[in-house]
Amino acid sequence: MRSINMPLFALVLVLDGGAGLAANQPAPSRAPAALLSPTPPMGFNTWNKFGCDVSEQLIRETADAMAANGMRDAGYRYVVIDDCWQVSRDASGRIVADPQRFPGGMKALADYVHGKGLKFGLYTDLGTKTCEGRPGSLGHHDIDARTYAEWEIDYIKVDWCNADDLDAREHYTMFRDALRKTGRPIVLSICEWGRNRPWEWAGGVGQLWRTTSDIRDRWESVVWILNANEAHASAAAPGHWNDPDMLEVGNGGMTAEEYRSHFSMWAMMAAPLITGNDLRAMSAETRSILLNEEVIAVDQDSLGVQGRKVLDRGYGAQVWVKPLADGSRAVAVLNLSEKEADLYLRWSDIGLPPGAASVRDLWAHLDVPAHADNGKHFDERLKLKVPGHGVAMLRVKTLTPPR
Ligand code: GLA
Secondary structure (H helix, E strand, O other), X not given: OHHHHHHHHHHHHHHHHHHHHHHHOOHHHHHHHHHHOOOOOEEEEXXXXXXXXXOHHHHHHHHHHHHHOOHHHHXXXXXXXOOOOEEEEOOOOOEEEOOOOOOOOHHHHHHHHHHOOOEEEEEEEOOOEOOOOOEOOOOOHHHHHHHHHHHOOOEEEEEOOOOOOOOHHHHHHHHHHXXXXXXXXXXXEEOOOOOOOHHHOHHHOOOEEEOOOOOOOOHHHXXXXXXXXXXXXXXXXXXXXXXXXXXXXXXXXOXXXXXXXXXXXXXXXXXXXXXXXXXXXXXXHHHHHHOOHHHHHHHOOOOOOOOEEEEXXXXXXXXXXXXXXXXXXXXXXXXXOOOOEEEEEEHHHHOOOOOOEEEEEOOOOEEOOOOHHHHHHOOOEEEEEEOOOOEEEEEEXXXXXXX
């Protein structure tokens, strides 16, 4: 029973997402999209740290850093310039990049990023203007898509400021079609903050869709988004993902413990892992979080199921579970209280019979020994010391039942 329990659950989720799409979308629209992002996209975006202070120098240096510091090899691929790279349109309606900040032009910058073994992304908005008042794409879908394809971009984040009167599904679909006409595979990141219930329709349109308003570099923001994004878990599947917004790890507003929890829970939710800190100047601690390959592997697991909260003990202790392709489960035991606490993970909490599990601690990088107190009760539960606002992140393998 234990070996089929979770895979069946996972299968139902995947089929559920597929069935919803089939009812609402023409069948051919899913296939190319599914190929573009079979696991959640990973990369870097300028917004959280740099706002409008973007330049080709920043992008080149960031690409250099990602290639040199292990991030590219850990799976971070997309280097995305958010708002403020664009200043106007020329007489033919073509978008113009800021000549002061991007004197070499976007094509040369894309070439540079590609030369580092990375992919390149930009930002636009479906309305008249972007959130920062730069030219939006309304009335310019085709020319913008053609321009991006000529520049050889791989990813476009499409925002929703100054677009209130538009039908989101219709306009994002039009934008998708304009991208398709170019023949270049470009990831479409839908950013309308969950206002138009994208989890119900965006799976056949883009590869990721924001589910909430903007993240802030604060623990309260992480906790709020975590719960809001959980509600849409069944909409995520290989090729299309809920996007609880970009990472704040390393930006200074939270403790290292909180950043570890933030990163762990984004991985549990199969969220896009888009870093938003200065990758050229990371502390060893920030690096150890963003480069935790065992946690990244949970995010990138090929089963593509978004983890869910299975238990809320009411005093700040939560248990989250994400089924993985090899039949094991990623488990996060989250301590939302401010104080360190002894928390118990019972195998029954995650649907396992007694004596069933072998456990890997994904932050200590150790197999959890059945010692001391754990030894006595290991057949029933695991005792975990979890710091305030901290998390224990585990990979739990079920053992073959004794015959
Ligand atoms: C919106 C988006 C952010 C960022 C800014 C840029 O707020 O949600 O992620 O792109 O616009 O202006």
